[in-house]
Amino acid sequence: MGEAELSLAAVRDALVREEDSIVFALIERARRPRNAPAYAAAAAAGGRSLAEFFVREAEVLHAKAGQYQKPEDVPFFPQDLPSPLFPTKDYPKVLHSFASSVSVNDAIWKMYFNELLPLFTVDGDDGNYAETVALDFACLKALSRRIHIGKYVAEVKFKDASQDYSPLIRAKDTKALMNLLTFKAVEEKVKRRVEKKARIFGQNVTLEDNADKQEGNAGDSECKVNPEVLSKLYDLWVMPLTKDVEVEYLLRRLD
Numbered sequence: 550m551g552e553a554e555l556s557l558a559a560v561r562d563a564l565v566r567e568e569d570s571i572v573f574a575l576i577e578r579a580r581r582p583r584n585a586p587a588y589a590a591a592a593a594a595g596g597r598s599l600a601e602f603f604v605r606e607a608e609v610l611h612a613k614a615g616q617y618q619k620p621e622d623v624p625f626f627p628q629d630l631p632s633p634l635f636p637t638k639d640y641p642k643v644l645h646s647f648a649s650s651v652s653v654n655d656a657i658w659k660m661y662f663n664e665l666l667p668l669f670t671v672d673g674d675d676g677n678y679a680e681t682v683a684l685d686f687a688c689l690k691a692l693s694r695r696i697h698i699g700k701y702v703a704e705v706k707f708k709d710a711s712q713d714y715s716p717l718i719r720a721k722d723t724k725a726l727m728n729l730l731t732f733k734a735v736e737e738k739v740k741r742r743v744e745k746k747a748r749i750f751g752q753n754v755t756l757e758d759n760a761d762k763q764e765g766n767a768g769d770s771e772c773k774v775n776p777e778v779l780s781k782l783y784d785l786w787v788m789p790l791t792k793d794v795e796v797e798y799l800l801r802r803l804d
């Protein structure tokens with residue numbers, strides 16, 4: 550995201566677009582059952598699970614290709630990542646220089662595997678472990694990107710009202726900062742929209758005319774991911790973690 554685009558409306562538009570990526574990534578992962586062996590410690594990977602092995606190796610490849618240069622693209626395993634092998638374009642630096650070190654990926658990792666996966670995948674084991682963990686990686690990346698865009702949200706909010714934010718930052722008043730950056734009405738709309746997206750993107754599209762089954766009217770049980778899971782995901786985890794990123798960024802904004 551560049552300087553010209555940095556307004557609350559533009560950043561919120563970016564968040565709206567990320568919703569599509571998250572809903573589609575979950576729909577794709579839901580094609581496979583839980584596939585628990587992909588998450589069990591494996592001797593072949595030095596005691597790591599296949600899922601962790603895959604994400605670590607994928608991040609090495611992505612880093613070599615030039616990923617993780619932007620503050621919203623945060624690796625899950627940043628230790629010892631290689632530098633890009635190819636020239637990367639300099640993006641405009643609109644955030645404070647510490648922005649790239651703000652990460653809530655450990656919390657996203659735990660939330661995804663412990664809480665979210667059981668909510669939208671069915672019990673079972675079809676043996677497609679490699680495909681499964683690649684789909685998990687897509688989900689994790691989309692969630693992490695959305696949540697770390699919170700850095701831009703925080704920067705815009707700070708710029709728009711630095712007189713309100715600065716005293717709270719100096720006092721390290723996390724609770725008051727959280728209250729100041731929270732917009733409950735926006736959050737309600739976000740929840741309703743992601744639920745609607747899951748209903749629309751996750752229905753089966755046919756060519757038959759059927760008055761009961763117009764687009765957007767699919768019953769929740771016919772959807773590939775239960776739309777209520779999306780609003781719950783945003784309510785319990787995505788928005789709270791985005792706000793944690795906002796607070797963490799703001800607390801260091803005056804350094």
Ligand SMILES: C=C(O[C@@H]1C=C(C(=O)O)C=C[C@H]1O)C(=O)O
Pocket residue numbers: 561564699702730731732733735736739787788789791792
């Ligand atoms: C991201 C923002 O900050 C907060 C977090 C929101 C979210 O994660 O969607 C929505 C509203 C705010 O409470 C925002 O204001 O847009």
